[in-house]
Amino acid sequence: MEKIRILNLSKRYGKVLAVDSATFSVEDKEFFSLLGPSGCGKSTVLRCVAGLEEPTEGEIYIGQTRVNSTVDGINVPTELRPIGMVFQNYAVWPHMTVYENIAYPLKIKKLPKELIQAKLKVALHTVGLERLADRYPNQLSGGEQQRVALARALIKEPEVLLLDEPLSNLDAKLREQMRFELKDLQRRTGIPILYVTHDQAEALAMSDRLAVMNAGRIIQVGAPTEIYTHPADRFVADFIGLMNFLPGRVLGRSGEEATVEFLGGHRLNVADRSGLSGGCVVAVRPEDITLSLTGPIRCRVEVRNYSGNLVDYKVRADDAVLRVQTPKTEIFAEGKELGITIHRAMLFQLGEGRGSG
Ligand SMILES: Nc1ncnc2c1ncn2[C@@H]1O[C@H](COP(=O)(O)OP(=O)(O)OP(=O)(O)O)[C@@H](O)[C@H]1O
Numbered sequence: 001m002e003k004i005r006i007l008n009l010s011k012r013y014g015k016v017l018a019v020d021s022a023t024f025s026v027e028d029k030e031f032f033s034l035l036g037p038s039g040c041g042k043s044t045v046l047r048c049v050a051g052l053e054e055p056t057e058g059e060i061y062i063g064q065t066r067v068n069s070t071v072d073g074i075n076v077p078t079e080l081r082p083i084g085m086v087f088q089n090y091a092v093w094p095h096m097t098v099y100e101n102i103a104y105p106l107k108i109k110k111l112p113k114e115l116i117q118a119k120l121k122v123a124l125h126t127v128g129l130e131r132l133a134d135r136y137p138n139q140l141s142g143g144e145q146q147r148v149a150l151a152r153a154l155i156k157e158p159e160v161l162l163l164d165e166p167l168s169n170l171d172a173k174l175r176e177q178m179r180f181e182l183k184d185l186q187r188r189t190g191i192p193i194l195y196v197t198h199d200q201a202e203a204l205a206m207s208d209r210l211a212v213m214n215a216g217r218i219i220q221v222g223a224p225t226e227i228y229t230h231p232a233d234r235f236v237a238d239f240i241g242l243m244n245f246l247p248g249r250v251l252g253r254s255g256e257e258a259t260v261e262f263l264g265g266h267r268l269n270v271a272d273r274s275g276l277s278g279g280c281v282v283a284v285r286p287e288d289i290t291l292s293l294t295g296p297i298r299c300r301v302e303v304r305n306y307s308g309n310l311v312d313y314k315v316r317a318d319d320a321v322l323r324v325q326t327p328k329t330e331i332f333a334e335g336k337e338l339g340i341t342i343h344r345a346m347l348f349q350l351g352e353g354r355g356s357g
């Protein structure tokens, strides 16, 4: 069942079309991310769902309730929407303890004291802050403050949780750890999450599905594996993960397979439904290339970076420089003459989906 439904949502600020006809849904129990470069409109979508911005066009449903409709003049105020929110600057109140911070939304609802205590016990347990309930925010780490903000958003038992870059103030190690915590929390509570991030690794790691946005538009919606292995266009291919782009030419097709020529005459059969012919862009993931002494495309190692779990190379083949990532078991020296084998490639139209286009 859909918990958030967004239909043809547009938001204009003067001349800026921040969101351009966005349509997508978040299912029950789903972790759904909006991913895209800075300024593409992610926060604006979230703020429209939260009722902090009024859409220029479109409809928004939370559960069965239509909270926005520009046609019918509906705009349900924020405080009446069944949502919990956490932002980048998690805004915990410095003069209140952890307990008081989390209890605040229930206190203003004037719930009985015993009920507040019971709910607080559950909330503190959910985010693992039982032992820190009496501390003030300045006595907490960034990750702990973030958990206070999450608990405060969850305590009202909202139908959906809206999170806008909630981990971006944390250091790299803690951010990674919090990814697991957040996902675990979501699994335990079953609450659907609409999550905004510009960090593709974060979105891939945590989401059940994600929407990739660019310049106000939703370009592709899908599961992380689908988006990584079958990016809809060159922009998505470039934005998600690492990708080598090489000029090539389609020589022929047989069913859903195309034969391309690239890297100075090298030929490869590629699974491809685009129907492209003639000049094209051949896209290859660094892990879809192997390096060996005998590989068919001659190359030279220009730079080697050892990064612990893998080895990251820049190699020159023909007049192109390719990024290649191999397991740490095979380590070749800089300057070494080798061969590369390309196992998988994708084809895109020349000039398509580049940069913000
Ligand atoms: N209140 C506003 N007035 C005018 N323009 C705005 C306003 N809020 C956002 N914008 C513009 O709308 C566009 C989308 O902004 P938004 O904050 O949604 O981007 P974002 O994807 O969340 O980016 P980031 O990753 O940097 O947070 C940007 O071009 C931004 O400058």
Ligand SMILES: [Mg+2]
Pocket (backbone or CB within 6 Å): 042, 043, 044
């Ligand atoms: Mg933003």
